[in-house]
Amino acid sequence: MIWSHAVGPRGTVTGLEYSQEYADLAQQAWKEGGFDNIGVHVGDAFFSSLPKLADVSEPYDIIFIDADKTGYPGYLRQILAMSAPGAARRLLRAGGIIATDNALRQGLVADDSADNPNRHAGYSDANSFDHKAVAAVREYNKAAAENARLETFMCPLWDGLSLARLVD
Known part of the structure; x- marks a missing residue:
């Protein structure tokens, strides 16, 4: 979420997460916080x-x-x-x-x-x-x-x- 603020609304943040559980938690936090410029790829x-x-x-x-x-x-x-x-x-x-x-x-x-x-x-x-x-x-x-x-x-x-x- 800090990176989202840093790049601003026209920027994009892409996360890589090994754990689907952690990715789901992050996505929920982004949704609740109104962050729509962050995405995540799950896997190795x-x-x-x-x-x-x-x-x-x-x-x-x-x-x-x-x-x-x-x-x-x-x-x-x-x-x-x-x-x-x-x-x-x-x-x-x-x-x-x-x-x-x-x-x-x-x-x-x-x-x-x-x-x-x-x-x-x-x-x-x-x-x-x-x-x-x-x-x-x-x-x-x-x-x-x-x-x-x-x-x-x-x-x-x-x-x-x-x-x-x-x-x-």
Whole structure:
């Protein structure tokens, strides 16, 4: 709903949601709040929802990623592939932003050693935090930073926010 306010009545917000239950709850809230410029695709983002967006008539200005962390590297590859320079249809316009939430995972992406107090915070034991998620977010950050098509900025507040501008 915040994105709806940001783009205004002539803009469009498209959400991708894995859970039909959560999508239904969101749609009900949008209806009750009078938001008519928001839509949602339900299903696995990598295999279902993102490919459906290949036929957009106008590319998106912003893509916000806040999903399963192990999927982040694949989402980046898919977004870039669907936003090829010179393509008749692009998912993200040239100059568009990919904003990625949880880019530091409480600092664990930068330091997942036992010295990081957040390694223990919120987890039942020292070895229970999701090593795969931390490794995947680290891979995403590295891929975004090293990609010549992107200008990246990391905002290191709490869980971190990565901003990448598509330059082509």
